[in-house]
Structures are given as C-alpha cells and as structure tokens.
Amino acid sequence: MSLSSQSNRSNKKQLPALNIAMVGHAFMGRAHGNAYRQVNHFFDLPVQVVPKIIVGRDQKRANAAASKLGFEGATTDLKAVLADPSIDIIDVATPNDSHYPISMDALRAKKHVLCEKPLAMTLAQTKEMAKFAKKQKVRVGLWHNYRRAPATMLAQKMIARGDIGTVMQVRAVYLQDWLSDPKCPASWRTSKATAGSGAHGDLNAHLIDLTRALTGLEFDSVCGMQQTFHKQRPAGKGKMAKVDVDDAFCMMARFKGGAIGTYEATRVAPGRKNYNCIEISGTTGTIRWNLERMNELEVFSQKDTRDGQGFRTIMCMDDVHPYAPNWWPDGHIVGYEHTFVHHVKDFVEALIGKKPFAPNFDDGVVVQAVLEAALASTKTKAWVKVPR
Numbered sequence: 001m002s003l004s005s006q007s008n009r010s011n012k013k014q015l016p017a018l019n020i021a022m023v024g025h026a027f028m029g030r031a032h033g034n035a036y037r038q039v040n041h042f043f044d045l046p047v048q049v050v051p052k053i054i055v056g057r058d059q060k061r062a063n064a065a066a067s068k069l070g071f072e073g074a075t076t077d078l079k080a081v082l083a084d085p086s087i088d089i090i091d092v093a094t095p096n097d098s099h100y101p102i103s104m105d106a107l108r109a110k111k112h113v114l115c116e117k118p119l120a121m122t123l124a125q126t127k128e129m130a131k132f133a134k135k136q137k138v139r140v141g142l143w144h145n146y147r148r149a150p151a152t153m154l155a156q157k158m159i160a161r162g163d164i165g166t167v168m169q170v171r172a173v174y175l176q177d178w179l180s181d182p183k184c185p186a187s188w189r190t191s192k193a194t195a196g197s198g199a200h201g202d203l204n205a206h207l208i209d210l211t212r213a214l215t216g217l218e219f220d221s222v223c224g225m226q227q228t229f230h231k232q233r234p235a236g237k238g239k240m241a242k243v244d245v246d247d248a249f250c251m252m253a254r255f256k257g258g259a260i261g262t263y264e265a266t267r268v269a270p271g272r273k274n275y276n277c278i279e280i281s282g283t284t285g286t287i288r289w290n291l292e293r294m295n296e297l298e299v300f301s302q303k304d305t306r307d308g309q310g311f312r313t314i315m316c317m318d319d320v321h322p323y324a325p326n327w328w329p330d331g332h333i334v335g336y337e338h339t340f341v342h343h344v345k346d347f348v349e350a351l352i353g354k355k356p357f358a359p360n361f362d363d364g365v366v367v368q369a370v371l372e373a374a375l376a377s378t379k380t381k382a383w384v385k386v387p388r
C-alpha cells in the first residue's frame with residue numbers, strides 16, 4: 001500500500017493519508033463520498049481517508065460534484081489518475097457494464113479497488129477480476145453495504161451462536177416501485193447491455209450476499225422466473241427505447257446442507273420504496289430484518305417460555321451493538337448512509353491490518369454465479385446447479 005502523502009487537511013494527529021479516487025459521482029458517488037468524509041469523524045483509524053479526486057465523463061459536472069461531495073479535485077482522465085502513485089484506492093461507482101474494465105485497469109495499476117455491485121456482467125468476468133486481484137496483491141471490496149447495519153451484524157452473530165438453531169429457510173424480498181410508472185424513462189438500468197439484468201442483478205444481488213453473510217449458507221441450485229411488464233420506455237425526444245431486462249424476478253433456491261429459500265426482486269410493486277427484507281427460520285427460532293426499519297431486529301425463539309413466546313423487537317443501537325457506540329448515545333438511530341461509512345471503516349482496517357475483508361471479489365464471483373444460474377433457469381424452465 002502506498003500511504004504516500006500526508007493529509008493537507010487540518011488534522012491534528014497528522015495521520016498518513018489514504019487517497020481515494022472515485023469514478024462516477026451520482027447516486028452511489030454521493031453515498032460513497034459521504035462515507036469517505038464521515039469515517040474519520042466517528043471512527044479512530046490509523047489513516048486519514050482523503051476524498052481526493054472524482055473521475056467523471058464531463059469535466060464541468062465532475063467539478064460540480066467534487067465541490068459538492070467534498071473531493072479535492074475532478075478530472076475526466078482516468079489513465080492519469082491510475083498513473084498517479086499518490087492514489088491508493090479506486091472506487092468504482094459507475095453502471096454495471098463499466099465495473100470490469102475500470103476495475104481491471106485499476107488492478108493493472110496495482111490500486112486497491114472498492115467496486116459497486118454486481119461485480120461485473122458475466123461470471124467469466126468476475127472470475128478474471130478475482131484472480132487478477134490476487135495476482136496483483138491488492139485489496140478489493142464489493143459494496144454490499146447492507147451487511148454492515150448494526151441489526152444485520154447482530155443477526156449474523158445470533159445465527160452463528162445458534163440462537164435460532166439450524167437454519168432451514170430463508171425468505172427474502174427486495175421490493176421497489178419506481179418503474180411501476182410506464183412513463184418512467186429508460187436508463188442504463190433498463191438495458192441489458194449496460195445493466196446485465198434488471199431487478200435481479202440490482203436487488204437479488206444484495207439478497208444473495210446478505211443470505212451468505214448472515215447464515216453462512218452456500219447456494220446449491222436455483223430456479224428463476226422473470227417478467228418485463230413495460231417492454232419499452234421513453235428515451236427522450238419522443239422516442240421509445242426497448243426494455244430488455246426484468247421488471248420483476250422470483251427465485252427459489254436450494255442450499256448445500258438442505259436449507260431452502262425464496263427470493264423476490266421487483267421494481268414494480270406500488271407502495272414499496274426500498275423494502276429490503278430477509279426472514280430466516282431455524283429449527284428453534286426466526287429472525288427478520290427490514291431495511292425500512294433498519295435499526296430493529298425481530299426475533300422469535302422457542303426457547304422462551306411458552307406463555308412468553310412471540311416476536312420481540314431488538315433496537316440495535318445500544319453500545320453493545322456493532323458500530324453503534326461510535327455514533328450517538330443509546331437508541332439514537334442511524335440510517336442508510338451509515339452502512340457505507342461502516343463499509344469504508346472495515347475496508348480501511350482490513351487494508352491497514354492486512355486482515356481479510358468481505359465481501360470481496362471472491363464473494364462477487366459467488367453472487368454472479370447464483371445470478372447467472374437463475375437467469376439460465378428462466379430459459380430452460382428448470383432448476384440449474386450453481387457452478388462452484
């Protein structure tokens with residue numbers, strides 16, 4: 001790692017700087033940029049994370065984003081950024097089809113990479129990326145940020161220590177409604193060439209990652225069903241663009257060891273804004289988490305006395321819960337953006353401490369394998385084994 005320059009900010013401790021170059025500066029750019037700015041304010045790290053430069057496609061817009069998001073500068077020249085030895089981490093916050101080329105270029109330049117999900121467009125690409133990252137001996141991470149809510153961390157801990165027994169079933173849904181209006185314009189998200197798939201790669205990817213993170217289960221085989229309800233969308237100037245990705249995708253899963261799961265991802269469920277919910281049933285209990293009430297964990301345990309049984313709700317913002325004490329006093333809740341701050345904090349600690357970080361590109365390979373197997377099954381209308 002090249003902890004090259006001292007931060008030139010008014011940092012009393014004069015920590016070595018960890019310089020970030022972020023490619024893309026819209027939705028995820030804002031979320032990641034905020035995380036880089038916040039992380040040293042709330043967590044004690046041995047380095048100062050410096051939002052150094054934004055890489056965009058249009059200099060004027062990149063400049064505006066840099067000034068708004070608190071980066072020191074902006075450019076459209078990714079090559080120059082990759083050649084700059086002072087840049088430590090390349091953050092890939094661009095549409096899905098650019099993850100592979102940008103990450104591979106970054107790896108070639110021996111930069112650490114934090115890439116948005118899904119890792120790439122094909123399983124072959126993800127494998128190549130994971131292999132190359134190892135060869136280059138750099139750190140890589142994938143932005144499956146929902147692993148890092150205090151409540152999902154608690155769920156992981158409770159399941160690992162056997163609080164709900166052996167996991168038998170996973171019920172997961174990720175429901176949104178922003179495409180239920182047929183007049184919602186076409187974008188990179190509605191085209192297979194730029195997105196790979198629709199709700200599936202976008203939302204099921206998170207559910208697949210969350211399942212693995214919370215339960216440790218590995219997918220054995222899957223069976224998918226997809227539908228595109230609105231087959232074209234406005235593309236500006238009175239033109240229409242073809243939609244060739246799914247609006248909704250349902251997937252059944254069998255896990256190694258015998259557990260089973262059901263998954264639903266949709267962007268056309270009126271009223272559901274960002275309803276990312278996972279319920280996990282074991283032999284003696286059930287755990288449920290819903291992003292829209294992200295600080296709470298619902299838990300049912302058959303170990304409770306019969307007359308006291310029922311779902312209880314744990315507010316996961318006390319000082320015993322992961323990340324919580326670094327924010328506010330007990331019960332003072334956190335939100336969506338904090339999961340990204342936690343992600344950066346853990347990635348930086350892993351980088352400095354030379355410890356493992358997950359999810360990494362190997363996890364991205366597994367997620368992509370499940371996504372692709374489910375897509376393949378929609379064609380054959382049969383169960384498909386998830387490749388190892």
Ligand SMILES: NC(=O)c1ccc[n+]([C@@H]2O[C@H](COP(=O)([O-])OP(=O)(O)OC[C@H]3O[C@@H](n4cnc5c(N)ncnc54)[C@H](O)[C@@H]3O)[C@@H](O)[C@H]2O)c1
Pocket residue numbers: 023024025026027028029055056057093094095096098116117118143144145202
């Ligand atoms: N982790 C999450 O919760 C989460 C949420 C939303 C999106 N995402 C993922 O983040 C990625 C970006 O999504 P978004 O919502 O920020 O999209 P967006 O459309 O809001 O922003 C994309 C940005 O990338 C830039 N861009 C596009 N093509 C580029 C290229 N070839 N080179 C450089 N810059 C380019 C655009 O100018 C824009 O700044 C996607 O892969 C998406 O799946 C993750």
